[in-house]
Amino acid sequence: MIQWLWIIPVLPFTGFLLLALSGARLPRRLVAVVGAGSVGLSAMAALMVALDFLTGTSPHAYKQTLWVWWRVDGFQPAVTLYLDSLSVVMILVITVVGFLIHLYSTEFMIGDSGYSRFFAYMNLFVGFMLILVLADNLVFLYLGWEGVGLCSYLLIGFWYKEPRNGYAARKAFVVTRIGDTAMAVGLFLLFNQLGTLHIQDLMMRAQQTWPSGSIYPVAAALLLLGGAAGKSAQLPLQTWLPDAMAGPSPVSALIHAATMVTAGVYLIARTHVLFTLAPKVMALVAILGAVTLLLAGFSGLVQRDIKRVLAYSTISQIGYMFLALGVGAWAAAIFHFMVHAFFKALLFLGAGAVIQALDEEHDMFKMGGLRQQMPVTFWTFLIGSSSLSAIPLITAGFYSKDQIIWLAYSSVFGSGWLWAAALAGALLTSLYTFRLVFRVFFGSPRSQIKHHPGPAIKISLVVLAIFSIAGGFIELPKSLGNLHLFSDFLQSTLPSPLVAKGRGALETMFEIISMAVSLGGVFLVYLFIFRMPRLTQRLAQSSMGAFLYKFWFGGWGFDTFYDHLITRPYVWVARVNRHDFIDGLFTAVAWINRTGYRTIRRTQTGRLRGYAMGIAAGAILIIGMAVLL
Amino acid sequence: MMISLPMTHGLILAGILFALGLVGVLVRRNIIFMLLSIEIMLNASGLAFITAGAQRGDPDGQIMFLFILTMAAAEVSVGLALILQFYHRFKTLDADAADRMRG
Numbered sequence: 221m222i223q224w225l226w227i228i229p230v231l232p233f234t235g236f237l238l239l240a241l242s243g244a245r246l247p248r249r250l251v252a253v254v255g256a257g258s259v260g261l262s263a264m265a266a267l268m269v270a271l272d273f274l275t276g277t278s279p280h281a282y283k284q285t286l287w288v289w290w291r292v293d294g295f296q297p298a299v300t301l302y303l304d305s306l307s308v309v310m311i312l313v314i315t316v317v318g319f320l321i322h323l324y325s326t327e328f329m330i331g332d333s334g335y336s337r338f339f340a341y342m343n344l345f346v347g348f349m350l351i352l353v354l355a356d357n358l359v360f361l362y363l364g365w366e367g368v369g370l371c372s373y374l375l376i377g378f379w380y381k382e383p384r385n386g387y388a389a390r391k392a393f394v395v396t397r398i399g400d401t402a403m404a405v406g407l408f409l410l411f412n413q414l415g416t417l418h419i420q421d422l423m424m425r426a427q428q429t430w431p432s433g434s435i436y437p438v439a440a441a442l443l444l445l446g447g448a449a450g451k452s453a454q455l456p457l458q459t460w461l462p463d464a465m466a467g468p469s470p471v472s473a474l475i476h477a478a479t480m481v482t483a484g485v486y487l488i489a490r491t492h493v494l495f496t497l498a499p500k501v502m503a504l505v506a507i508l509g510a511v512t513l514l515l516a517g518f519s520g521l522v523q524r525d526i527k528r529v530l531a532y533s534t535i536s537q538i539g540y541m542f543l544a545l546g547v548g549a550w551a552a553a554i555f556h557f558m559v560h561a562f563f564k565a566l567l568f569l570g571a572g573a574v575i576q577a578l579d580e581e582h583d584m585f586k587m588g589g590l591r592q593q594m595p596v597t598f599w600t601f602l603i604g605s606s607s608l609s610a611i612p613l614i615t616a617g618f619y620s621k622d623q624i625i626w627l628a629y630s631s632v633f634g635s636g637w638l639w640a641a642a643l644a645g646a647l648l649t650s651l652y653t654f655r656l657v658f659r660v661f662f663g664s665p666r667s668q669i670k671h672h673p674g675p676a677i678k679i680s681l682v683v684l685a686i687f688s689i690a691g692g693f694i695e696l697p698k699s700l701g702n703l704h705l706f707s708d709f710l711q712s713t714l715p716s717p718l719v720a721k722g723r724g725a726l727e728t729m730f731e732i733i734s735m736a737v738s739l740g741g742v743f744l745v746y747l748f749i750f751r752m753p754r755l756t757q758r759l760a761q762s763s764m765g766a767f768l769y770k771f772w773f774g775g776w777g778f779d780t781f782y783d784h785l786i787t788r789p790y791v792w793v794a795r796v797n798r799h800d801f802i803d804g805l806f807t808a809v810a811w812i813n814r815t816g817y818r819t820i821r822r823t824q825t826g827r828l829r830g831y832a833m834g835i836a837a838g839a840i841l842i843i844g845m846a847v848l849l
Numbered sequence: 850m851m852i853s854l855p856m857t858h859g860l861i862l863a864g865i866l867f868a869l870g871l872v873g874v875l876v877r878r879n880i881i882f883m884l885l886s887i888e889i890m891l892n893a894s895g896l897a898f899i900t901a902g903a904q905r906g907d908p909d910g911q912i913m914f915l916f917i918l919t920m921a922a923a924e925v926s927v928g929l930a931l932i933l934q935f936y937h938r939f940k941t942l943d944a945d946a947a948d949r950m951r952g
Binding site: 824825826827828829832833836 | 871874875876878883944945947948949950951
């Protein structure tokens with residue numbers, strides 16, 4: 221079965237081709253079957269391949285070369301799929317969560333005129349994402365990397381008739397392009413120095429040739445980190461993700477929560493050998509993650525738009541993954557990626573259902589009391605929120621996040637500061653998540669719902685809710701069962717973190733602290749919203765509160781900052797240099813030609829006698845020269 | 850009894866005729882006169898051929914003149930047809946009227 225690996229990415233591409241070429245003429249039901257079916261079949265194939273991989277006695281990686289992409293002077297990137305435990309996890313999450321989101325979309329998008337276009341883009345995205353995680357060399361990976369960027373652009377601007385959506389799409393494309401450029405330069409550097417871009421060879425050669433902490437691994441890791449930060453919306457390139465919420469909700473769920481934005485995490489995990497050789501860059505990754513998760517957490521706290529809260533929460537959770545990567549807890553990062561894909565997709569889909577039910581209302585302050593009106597959405601949303609806030613013991617989010625918080629302290633790369641930041645982030649997560657839940661689903665109803673979610677939406681929500689709970693029980697901390705199925709499985713690809721300090725009792729104590737923090741956060745929100753609404757209002761209206769509110773609402777002023785730092789000077793230079801001085805060279809050539817033509821044109825009078833005169837004069841001249849010389 | 854003229858006289862006459870014809874082409878605006886001037890130039894060159902041939906006792910000069918004569922006949926027929934068309938279109942014989950090809 222494992223030799224059918226190629227079918228997994230091929231199926232979504234086939235779906236894309238079918239829909240792109242004939243989708244507009246197909247009936248909607250058939251479009252839904254092709255669109256969701258291709259990803260569904262792909263998910264089945266992925267499950268079978270994964271089963272084969274798990275039970276098989278094969279070595280820890282399976283390689284399938286389809287064809288050689290091109291040959292240039294010994295450089296032969298091949299279309300090769302590479303399956304190891306890391307890519308097994310990735311393809312399972314992408315296809316299974318992807319399928320559930322497609323299933324949801326068959327109902328969610330039914331009223332949209334671009335129904336087949338939507339599914340064509342979504343299928344294309346899944347195909348490119350699978351290429352990204354299955355690629356054996358970095359060139360092929362880069363193809364997938366840019367492909368998902370393109371699909372992200374197309375789907376953010378899906379409702380292109382609204383100019384603001386197009387603006388958001390361009391912003392996402394341009395900002396991630398900055399990171400991608402850094403990554404491309406990193407690839408050039410790696411190829412120039414090590415002579416290959418096949419990931420496994422590359423890692424081996426890097427380890428053999430470069431001493432730890434020397435200049436090349438640091439530069440390469442920094443450049444790759446640039447690409448990862450752009451794609452995963454980390455500081456300082458995080459500004460595009462909140463605006464990317466202009467796309468339809470399933471797009472936010474699939475691309476901007478579950479899969480594409482975590483590509484940066486995957487890239488760093490995939491090239492972790494390089495990062496291990498550059499300890500300073502690893503520290504930078506951890507600090508970036510910690511700062512990002514705090515900044516985004518504060519911003520999420522004051523948003524009004526339900527989807528923007530989730531967007532900032534995504535940035536913040538990916539911050540956790542970066543933090544885990546930075547302290548060498550590779551498997552913990554991937555574990556959190558998987559769990560995050562489940563619950564964040566669930567939350568976005570739930571938010572989509574709410575938004576649709578309230579006739580495109582995004583403002584959570586105009587919602588309320590939806591608990592009774594939309595019970596399925598409420599319960600699944602509550603499960604997703606609990607998982608996001610890491611409610612202890614029952615939710616998957618607790619197990620994944622707790623592992624990261626613990627390792628942020630105990631790993632050899634960890635420190636008390638990183639631990640404190642992670643813990644503060646956990647408090648913020650509980651605060652903004654349950655503020656959202658309480659505002660939307662509790663209190664008195666403010667508006668009548670106009671549209672009840674149907675079976676496809678409910679099934680997707682329920683299945684994702686089950687994953688958001690059950691997904692955590694495969695990896696339990698020492699004090700609670702000591703189960704390591706997930707990290708053992710990844711062991712062959714990603715080494716386990718080096719734990720330096722604190723065992724046993726300290727770990728249990730830290731766990732109790734983080735449990736208390738997440739539960740305390742929920743309680744605090746409850747107090748602020750239901751018990752002391754006056755105090756909340758007064759806080760928000762005090763001058764300090766109002767300032768912070770505005771500052772955080774705008775995402776710490778990064779947009780304004782970049783606007784002043786980059787956009788305005790650029791526009792100014794463009795305006796000053798409207799008549800480009802380099803253009804002067806080319807206009808000079810044109811001017812010389814034009815002047816010459818104007819001069820010589822005068823000789824062409826159209827009069828016969830003039831021409832005869834010319835011929836005679838020429839003849840006399842030539843004869844005269846022949847006679848005299 | 851033949852009076853033999855020196856060749857230079859014949860050539861000078863041919864040169865004068867040629868120059869007259871050229872000046873005619875250049876200064877006359879009437880297109881018929883321009884055609885006549887070209888005839889004069891052709892005949893001047895014919896005269897030069899004959900003079901040179903007679904001097905060398907070679908019949909080639911006279912043969913050349915026959916060629917020129919034939920060519921001039923063909924040229925006149927085409928030229929007159931063109932002049933006729935010219936007149937139909939412009940209602941004048943002024944060559945300067947046809948300056949539509951001005952750059």
